[in-house]
Amino acid sequence: MLVNLSEVQKVSNMFMNAIHEDEIELLNKLYDALKERNFEEADSLMDEFVQDVEEHFSTEEALMREAEFFAYPMHKQEHDMMRKEVDRIYKEWKETKDPSSVIKFLEEVFVPWLKLHVATMDSVTAIHIGD
Ligand SMILES: [Fe+2]
Ligand SMILES: [Fe+2]
Numbered sequence: 001m002l003v004n005l006s007e008v009q010k011v012s013n014m015f016m017n018a019i020h021e022d023e024i025e026l027l028n029k030l031y032d033a034l035k036e037r038n039f040e041e042a043d044s045l046m047d048e049f050v051q052d053v054e055e056h057f058s059t060e061e062a063l064m065r066e067a068e069f070f071a072y073p074m075h076k077q078e079h080d081m082m083r084k085e086v087d088r089i090y091k092e093w094k095e096t097k098d099p100s101s102v103i104k105f106l107e108e109v110f111v112p113w114l115k116l117h118v119a120t121m122d123s124v125t126a127i128h129i130g131d
Helices: 014-035 039-066 072-096 099-129
Strands: none
Touching: 014 039, 014 099, 039 072, 039 099, 072 099
């Protein structure tokens, strides 16, 4: 298992929590497939992962625009930085099919970022948006 549900902070908006929970579930499935070197499964989960991250970020951005959240540009900037990272690792995977570099990315980049981002940007945003 890559990340336990309890390691990612709950925010005050249930809809955002549900998005995070689904993402964590998908992350663990992807991680297991990569660890098992199940290339076919990992490849389709990589496609799902990229779509899921985009939906996660664009949903939050839509919620922030609706609520006219003052820190929208800062929050979106953090998403945009991670969009680039995810895009880079996705392209690398498609070229090399090397599980170790995706595993390293998930362990050292994506999960630490997600934990911090949810605990800071997302939790402040959730308070502003309401439940
Ligand atoms: Fe989020
Ligand atoms: Fe966010």
